[in-house]
Amino acid sequence: MAHYGKNAPSDPPTHHTRKVLGYFFKGFGPILLVAAILVFIAWRPLGKPPAPANLALAIVLLAVFFIQAAFNMWQDWSSSRVMASIKTMLPDHCLVTRDGAQLTLLAEEIVPGDILTIKMGNKLPADVRFIGASSDARFDRSILTGESVPLAATVDSTNENYLETRCIGLQGTHCVSGTCIGVVVATGDKTIFGRIAKLTNEPKKGLTTLEREVLHFVLIICAVMLSVIVLVIIIWASWLRRDYPDWINVPNLIISCVSVAVAFIPEGLPVAVTASMTISANMMRKNKILCKSLKTVESLGSVSVICSDKTGTLTQNKMTVIDCALGNERMSVKQAHDALVLNQAQNPSGTHNALDQLRSLAGLCNAAEFDAATRRLPIEQRTIYGDATDQAILRFSEQLGSVAELRRCWQTKYELAFNSKNKYMIRALGLVHPDGKSMSLPSDTAAVFEPADILLTIKG
Known part of the structure; x- marks a missing residue:
């Protein structure tokens, strides 16, 4: 230390x-x-x-x-x-193996050479070199790259670039699935996250456009003011003081x-x-x-014009669904909730429309999970384990109805994880009690709509 x-x-x-x-x-x-x-x-x-x-x-x-x-x-x-808010992005405690014993230490107390055990839901407190990783180990690097697709963790090096290789876990990244064991290789300002934080906190050199304009205005006003004051003093000294003492x-x-x-x-x-x-x-x-x-x-x-994929990953790393589109109709989350309640009141027999299926798709074909310890908090404040995109979609589904009750009726039969090449994930689901199956497919819009023959709208 x-x-x-x-x-x-x-x-x-x-x-x-x-x-x-x-x-x-x-x-x-x-x-x-x-x-x-x-x-x-x-x-x-x-x-x-x-x-x-x-x-x-x-x-x-x-x-x-x-x-x-x-x-x-x-x-x-x-x-x-x-x-x-940057310091709040790092974990408080971590599980460390030191001198053959497993200890729970404050994240700020670990040093290079410590062995960390990382489980689903944990954040990496330092840059680590993986020496063990389960086959389903995935890390969300959106805090550093802005890309919400989790990356697999491997023991073998996949790239000579420190930032690109899968055998290195970067400080502040979030384990969304699996377990890993890693050796700490960098801490504090020497980590990638620490370097970014240090660059962000460095005082900016030079003046902004606004500061330059205000300074220019101040100098002009001061020059005119001093000229008038000097003129007043000259008039007083050369004339008023002599003729009107x-x-x-x-x-x-x-x-x-x-x-x-x-x-x-x-x-x-x-x-x-x-x-x-x-x-x-x-x-x-x-x-x-x-x-x-x-x-x-x-x-x-x-x-x-601002061209941006997504923002806020450094300060919040939190995405929010603000509206949804069904066919050519666009509505806010509140409007979707009201429309769903109205449809259920008008169709007590249980006839489903596109909004029901959207809510089911968002809740079922989703790898994120709510933390049971925060279930009594408002939806916006509840802790969710998963990548930022799944978290936003899960909150959206929960606002339309209980996801826990929905998932209680279904069980996963098959799952194909999302990848940036196909731009979709597939989850095949079966009803828990009666026989029946359903397939959910969240994806890039173009990947599904181009081969589709039929489109279900809010009206049927």
Whole structure:
């Protein structure tokens, strides 16, 4: 442990002093602070007698200064929540064989050379070299690759590439079936997952487009403001002070210059920018898009087309069915549930339509399983063992009716696992009591529809 360190992603370097100073001195912060100090000086000791209005103005300027810093601090806090979720992707405990004895240790305590026992439902706490694997051992690597199809684990090397070979298990990947035994070969930041997490947490160099535009705007405003203030001082020194010595004294000159500066400063700019980006981020969050930083909202708003297979595998690795299509009719999950209830009420004899069969297909031809310990939780919060696609489809089926009751009536006779070449899986099912068989076939749409002669719709 002393040599290799803890098996956990290292925290990104944090310069607290620089970060706190950045909260206060971004944008117009320095100008507001200098203006407040000058007004305080104009109140005392230069004010004879001290003017209460000057004190009030200084307090207002300081209040705006701290409010701006508070908004900057809140923005930084909101953007750090996503990065904190990376550590939750790793398991807490693991089964380790060390010095001939099997122990349950914290995942952060394992070191290279430890032998791990991995079972279905476990996540790999480190990169391992498999030395034993059952024939049905499969690992979901979607957290790293985005590909939801599980890969088989083998003892023999299948590729010289560390990332491609099947004899290596990568940290954070999920065992969806089978059992394996592996030797730890990398921990912490030296794992593939750790390297990705470290790159994600590294501070970005340079300014974003929004920061450059705001900085450019601030510099223009400051240049114009300083020019006007210098002009006011020149007019006062060369004319007003000489011809009207009792009209504007030094404290009043300071107040006048500060008033000119405050007139040029859009104090609400930081608040307005942060508020507008927050509103945009909340709108994106409702559509299952979580922004790492509010500054990325502006960059994303400039994009015309986004080409993506699937997202969220690093932060959540959770897919959700939001609607379904039956023939040429599309409906949300709630609409599908209501239509199914209505059909059952209108056809108590048990006549099935396409929606019934879709619900049965989603629940029966599915390799995922609910964790019995979480059966009392809402469907969205229940733990499921299986790959991300099967989890999403199983939750969809459960929302339409109890999958456990459905599976109780059927037993699997034959199963052909999904593969990326055929783009389908087959599961032959038989009724538990009476004689009868059914075949379910979830797949790529084109793989089934092209050879099909008959299509069952929601109406029959």
